[in-house]
Amino acid sequence: MGTRQHAVTPREDFPRLYSAAQVAALVDSLSHRAEFPYELTYLGDGSEMWREGEEQSDPAAAPRLGELDTIITRHAGQLLSLAPASTAVEIVDLGPGTTRPIRGLIRHLLDADRLAGYRAMDISAEILELARQNLRADFPGHAEGFGLGQGDFTGPDLARVLTAGRISGHGGADPVRFVVLAGATVYNFADPAEVLRHVRSAMSDRDVLLLTLRIDTGVDRPPFMDEVSVGGPYKPQQLAGLDLIGVDRSWYVTETGFDRERSEVFVRARFLEPVAVTFDVGPDRRTVSFEPGDTVLVWRYLYHDSAAVADLLTRCGLRVRLFEHGQDKQIVLVAAAPDR
Numbered sequence: 001m002g003t004r005q006h007a008v009t010p011r012e013d014f015p016r017l018y019s020a021a022q023v024a025a026l027v028d029s030l031s032h033r034a035e036f037p038y039e040l041t042y043l044g045d046g047s048e049m050w051r052e053g054e055e056q057s058d059p060a061a062a063p064r065l066g067e068l069d070t071i072i073t074r075h076a077g078q079l080l081s082l083a084p085a086s087t088a089v090e091i092v093d094l095g096p097g098t099t100r101p102i103r104g105l106i107r108h109l110l111d112a113d114r115l116a117g118y119r120a121m122d123i124s125a126e127i128l129e130l131a132r133q134n135l136r137a138d139f140p141g142h143a144e145g146f147g148l149g150q151g152d153f154t155g156p157d158l159a160r161v162l163t164a165g166r167i168s169g170h171g172g173a174d175p176v177r178f179v180v181l182a183g184a185t186v187y188n189f190a191d192p193a194e195v196l197r198h199v200r201s202a203m204s205d206r207d208v209l210l211l212t213l214r215i216d217t218g219v220d221r222p223p224f225m226d227e228v229s230v231g232g233p234y235k236p237q238q239l240a241g242l243d244l245i246g247v248d249r250s251w252y253v254t255e256t257g258f259d260r261e262r263s264e265v266f267v268r269a270r271f272l273e274p275v276a277v278t279f280d281v282g283p284d285r286r287t288v289s290f291e292p293g294d295t296v297l298v299w300r301y302l303y304h305d306s307a308a309v310a311d312l313l314t315r316c317g318l319r320v321r322l323f324e325h326g327q328d329k330q331i332v333l334v335a336a337a338p339d340r
């Protein structure tokens with residue numbers, strides 16, 4: 001006899017966190033692609049997990065995470081040299097998270113009297129609040145003038161932060177903009193090239209795109225690249241979306257692995273028990289069902305080597321101007337400019 005189906009609805013905070021369009025996109029993604037879009041896990045409780053990450057900032061405990069947070073600061077001088085001498089720099093931070101990786105660059109620009117402004121766009125109101133608090137604490141005299149807005153930088157919202165009125169720079173010269181996609185955010189999307197092209201199309205020819213990524217150096221490859229690992233490793237954030245829609249963690253196992261064709265590391269849930277989740281989508285009700293053995297992808301990460309990173313940028317109309325490895329060679333900072 002089969003196990004009885006668990007019929008659930010999302011938790012009560014769900015309708016408050018997600019717009020009607022996001023609920024519809026989520027239901028489509030679950031039904032047609034068997035994927036929980038990772039960007040939607042940053043809303044609500046998901047942001048708390050990032051806050052905890054900020055508080056447990058012990059680099060010895062998580063050396064790689066530490067380097068993703070520090071690599072921009074360590075190369076701040078080199079980055080500044082990408083802007084013409086004495087030109088001011090405006091930072092546009094796409095998906096700022098806790099702002100930890102960017103605060104060193106803000107400090108460097110302030111000390112050099114070259115900061116023209118800081119703007120950020122994030123999909124999560126909770127993350128933006130966290131970003132605001134951290135910026136106020138570190139830059140009490142300046143943070144009030146920073147512009148933080150909620151929006152999805154993969155769609156039309158990007159224009160609000162990137163094609164919005166330019167700040168005029170010191171001595172009248174237009175500032176150079178550093179458009180930042182830090183923390184490997186862009187490699188979590190199903191189609192990073194589409195997102196990069198979208199960002200590129202909103203950039204002016206003088207802007208510089210900054211990316212921080214974890215890349216494949218051919219060494220220290222995680223064991224799950226050879227064989228799917230059942231039960232981990234995964235981060236709590238990666239299951240936050242399924243928690244939110246009412247799927248109990250005992251109804252599935254996690255699998256961490258590598259999709260060779262797509263060059264992607266992934267975490268997915270494989271159902272052990274039948275589950276049906278019913279969503280209110282506007283006036284309609286839609287149910288997504290999972291049978292034992294079905295999977296839902298909850299996290300993906302494009303795992304590229306350095307040549308593939310440069311190639312992807314070139315295909316998206318960007319030319320690499322700086323490519324720096326951290327002490328951990330897998331962590332890199334890339335600066336790229338529109339290829340005119």
Ligand SMILES: C[S@@+](CC[C@H](N)C(=O)[O-])C[C@H]1O[C@@H](n2cnc3c(N)ncnc32)[C@H](O)[C@@H]1O
Pocket residue numbers: 039042094095096097098099100101121122123124127151152153154181182183184185
């Ligand atoms: C991996 S975190 C990186 C945070 C930060 N840049 C860092 O390096 O620590 C991704 C951030 O991007 C935001 N984000 C993800 N997808 C987004 C989207 N489509 N539009 C706006 N923000 C997004 C998330 O809410 C989160 O703050």
